[in-house]
Amino acid sequence: MPRPSVEAERRAQILRATCQVIAESGLRNLRISDVARRAGVSGGTVHYYFDTKQDLAQAAFEDCFERSLERRRWLLDSRADALTRLRQIVHSYVPGTPETVEAWKVWIELWAESPRSPRLRELNERLYGDWRRIVADIVRDGQSRGQLTDGDPLVLANMLVGMIDGLAVQVLAGSHSLTAGRMRTTCLAFVDTVLARTPVR
Amino acid sequence: MPRPSVEAERRAQILRATCQVIAESGLRNLRISDVARRAGVSGGTVHYYFDTKQDLAQAAFEDCFERSLERRRWLLDSRADALTRLRQIVHSYVPGTPETVEAWKVWIELWAESPRSPRLRELNERLYGDWRRIVADIVRDGQSRGQLTDGDPLVLANMLVGMIDGLAVQVLAGSHSLTAGRMRTTCLAFVDTVLARTPVR
Amino acid sequence: MPRPSVEAERRAQILRATCQVIAESGLRNLRISDVARRAGVSGGTVHYYFDTKQDLAQAAFEDCFERSLERRRWLLDSRADALTRLRQIVHSYVPGTPETVEAWKVWIELWAESPRSPRLRELNERLYGDWRRIVADIVRDGQSRGQLTDGDPLVLANMLVGMIDGLAVQVLAGSHSLTAGRMRTTCLAFVDTVLARTPVR
Amino acid sequence: MPRPSVEAERRAQILRATCQVIAESGLRNLRISDVARRAGVSGGTVHYYFDTKQDLAQAAFEDCFERSLERRRWLLDSRADALTRLRQIVHSYVPGTPETVEAWKVWIELWAESPRSPRLRELNERLYGDWRRIVADIVRDGQSRGQLTDGDPLVLANMLVGMIDGLAVQVLAGSHSLTAGRMRTTCLAFVDTVLARTPVR
């Protein structure tokens, strides 16, 4: 009579390990044996929980994505004003902590793989759609309080989200001229001088 | 008795084929045999020109990158005003034609691979640096003629370039909510309402 | 506190399931997990009753063989004359019912495996020897009553049994030109025109 | 510029090795590595010629079957009388030589596998149909010369062929009571006392 949680725990453990390996080695070099080693189980065990490597990768992407959004859940519940929350978003998305870096690397892998995977495409659609809508809501909120500039909130949100993604990709690609610091500066400048109604000097 | 240019031609032919395969199947699924088939040569021949698969991929990335910039060379020589040229940039980077789509797919693959490849990192650094500087120069030019808003030209260029990249990634990932059309709208809105001094209504 | 017969029941249940799986998938594809699923128990339980897969297969073969002969027991007790009983034998061995088909498939698997398994060889020897002797006895009986042709009864029995086996193999192999109907015709013709003293026209 | 025959030779070589391994170990235990070792090539080479193990097995069955019939081709061209040829058939099919034994073992494997393989079924249909027709033609020939008993030649041929197959299976299964000698005796008795018009005493 095994403890009822064993299965769920093992699954989660394997998924975390998979995300780490994907971030570290790329989907390209994802090997079941590496996942197994990192999760501290046997290769057979990985297959006990996931039929194929593809299933494993898909599940790992979902897990990583959902945990990432989960980590930003506090933004939604924040009572801070829109401008502050946008700044918080920028800060939280600049690849600084190992956690953020790992999440970004996994996202890029997912994007690179999406053109050939309907399931990943759908996953991205669903979660990224949510994300853009969240940002748009904040913009809309700021506009209704007169704090942010006018304009289609979804367009403005897309500008910010696109900018964050595009710059993060460069930071992650290890650019020396586009560092995390410069990314932060650039995105904050956008928030403070473009989105804010009374631009910060 | 083949002409001395045969080698160069074969090389180019193989590199094009490699870019196509990478765009189509991903670096992850790049197989020498696929490249060979597409280039109409034997697998042995591919190895005759490129020692290892890694060499081949690296060379293909360089070739693709350089051809991409080459294709935008006319922007540099354009006598059009800054605003027009920025709009042209947006238009030319929205993934519309098969050619653009292929190029974008290769770039994403390169970015995904960069964290693990100093050589790709350096390639990106060099060419992307050039690219950002080109855009910054246009911005600077527009500012000096009073056509564009004030602000650090490099920061403004980074905003635009980042936005283009980040949104293109979503378009390429097959997003239904962020299509090529919406990407174009968003980027043009940025150019016309943020960068332009007298915003287009 | 399970009744003592539970074990015997479970064993039988697992053996039946094994025969079915062998008939359906072949010994080649016999998987413990399939047996378990079909028997409605866990894989662990199968191993609780049978140490190894080999043991399971061997026991299943024995079970199937013995049940097959059991099913023909009535022939022995039959008071019908020899010719009638030989015709009954033919009819009962033509692969028609699902039960017969399953049994034949298992036999063929056993024969295919025998060259490499002393235990299966011995099993076949014992049970097939019995079977040939039964048929020979019927022939002998028919001869002594003047109903059947002269000749070594064992040789005549071997002719009939061999013919049945060889033709059944073709029927089972799905031959379109050697169907169950043609097998029946052929074997009955042998009984009626070769074995019968006064050949049926 | 490789010799033109290398490919055909290697293919044949691998197919022979596969037949041997199937005869020796059974389809059940067919391992690519064993085939490779016996053919004196690497495992990779086997896959160079045959995409999958299934393809290899199918091709091997076809090769074995065709070579078997080829080996009996002389029967067709024989000018001997029908009775003699039927006796020759019996002699040539009794599993005596290593070659015959190997062929029989492969056939039994094929029959055991046929129910699950349309391609093998078709192969058996085609080649076994040929074979039965050949025997029927000999019977018909003997009848027309008054040498053989009357009766549907196809039915008589099926009796003989079925008997040969069924008894051979027992011989191959290693029966002590049904040996090659007894098989020969039985089949010859059938030819000489049943098929021959003037039975040999």
Place this chain on the structure above:
DNA sequence: TATGAATGAGAATTCATTCAT
């Protein structure tokens, strides 16, 4: 008795790379 989580020893398959021609 029975379970099912976990294992690890195989086996098939893939594919970059080599090399004789």
Place this chain on the structure above:
DNA sequence: AATGAATGAATTCTCATTCAT
């Protein structure tokens, strides 16, 4: 300069078997 046959290392996946509960 080019080929393609041959290789073997790497990797996924399967499944009988074990064992704690």
